[in-house]
Amino acid sequence: MKKIIIRSLLLAIVASLAAWALSLTYKNTKPIIDAYAKQQAKKARKEVLPEASEFELVNIGEQEYFIGYDERGERVGVSIKTKTRGYSGPIEMIMGFDMKGEITGLKILNQIETPGLGSKIVEDWFSKQFIKLKAEDLSFTKEDPQGKVEAITAATISSRAALEGAKGLFGLYGDFLKYLKKVEILKYIRDGSYTGEGGGFSGPIRVRVTVQNHRIIRIAILERQEVVEYWSKVREKIPQEILEKQNVDVDIVSGATYSSKGLIEAITNALEKGIER
Structure with missing residues (x-):
């Protein structure tokens, strides 16, 4: 019985040492592997788009x-x-x-x-x-x-x-x-105020967007029929983010997907009316 216990302990020790060695090897080689993969990815991008530097x-x-x-x-x-x-x-x-x-x-x-x-x-x-x-x-x-x-x-x-x-x-x-x-989109928009409409959860959302020197300076909500509980979050977050980022690529508000998409759609449609043709 004592021999079996000793052998089991030795086996456990050997297994632990092997696992430790593998872990150490992985830890030491991972940065090298990652750097090589990054280098190869960059090389591939250059191959398929040779004009890019x-x-x-x-x-x-x-x-x-x-x-x-x-x-x-x-x-x-x-x-x-x-x-x-x-x-x-x-x-x-x-x-x-x-x-x-x-x-x-x-x-x-x-x-x-x-x-x-x-x-x-x-x-x-x-x-x-x-x-x-x-x-x-x-x-x-x-x-x-x-x-x-x-x-x-x-x-x-x-x-x-x-x-x-x-x-x-x-x-x-x-x-x-x-x-x-x-x-x-703002690169191609003339100065002025433009109205746009999007489909919200409860009905249409209408906005007026004012552009000056290729920058959005004001977003006004003209009409909406959304549920107040959800709309208040959308109304607070989305126009502010668009004004900060100066583009309409913003995240929707969690729990208010349709209202968010409707407002973004309305603002986008308004901006498209000002595009120089």
């Missing part, structure tokens, strides 16, 4: 966007990353877009497709055929006369996964353009 991270919802700027500080495009499902598992890819909506580059970051077949999606000839394509060009040449993407022979599923991933990235690019419209 600097990148700015913007989060829209849970999606990361890296806006690219050239040496003069002018925006040249954006790089976006996504995952799609391949034949053997997930495929991670990154794509760059210019501000005209054309692909500037595509790179497969990680994949476990069949060697010699689906794994060919990492080859230059496959990714380079996406450059300068727009959303309407994304179909296979063998399936659509207007298509401009050549599928890999005997690897249709992997090819289609990359193609669908690219289509999905165009959807995310559309979300990016909507974001820009929200945050940069």
Whole structure:
């Protein structure tokens, strides 16, 4: 019995030491691994958006966007990353877009497709055929006369996964353009006061927004039918945040989603009336 106890104690000590060693190794190597991953991610962004010399991270919802700027500080495009499902598992890819909506580059970051077949999606000839394509060009040449993407022979599923991933990235690019419209709308608005309407929880919300020197200086509520309990929070928070940020990309008030969205919609619609055509 004593021998069994001693052996058990020794085993527990060895296991504890092994766990400690692994923990120490992880702690010491994690910064190195993280730094390498960061370096590789930056390299990939540069590959798919070669005109950019600097990148700015913007989060829209849970999606990361890296806006690219050239040496003069002018925006040249954006790089976006996504995952799609391949034949053997997930495929991670990154794509760059210019501000005209054309692909500037595509790179497969990680994949476990069949060697010699689906794994060919990492080859230059496959990714380079996406450059300068727009959303309407994304179909296979063998399936659509207007298509401009050549599928890999005997690897249709992997090819289609990359193609669908690219289509999905165009959807995310559309979300990016909507974001820009929200945050940069004031650049194009003439001085003046403009009315707008949005749909609230209980009815329409009407506002008057006054702009001076491309800045919002006043937001007046003209009409609303919202529940007072929720509306008071919305009325206090949203106009103040918009005035502080000088754009309509603000968070909704918890528990008052429809009233929040209705007020933001009304303010946005008012601002759009002042856009120089």
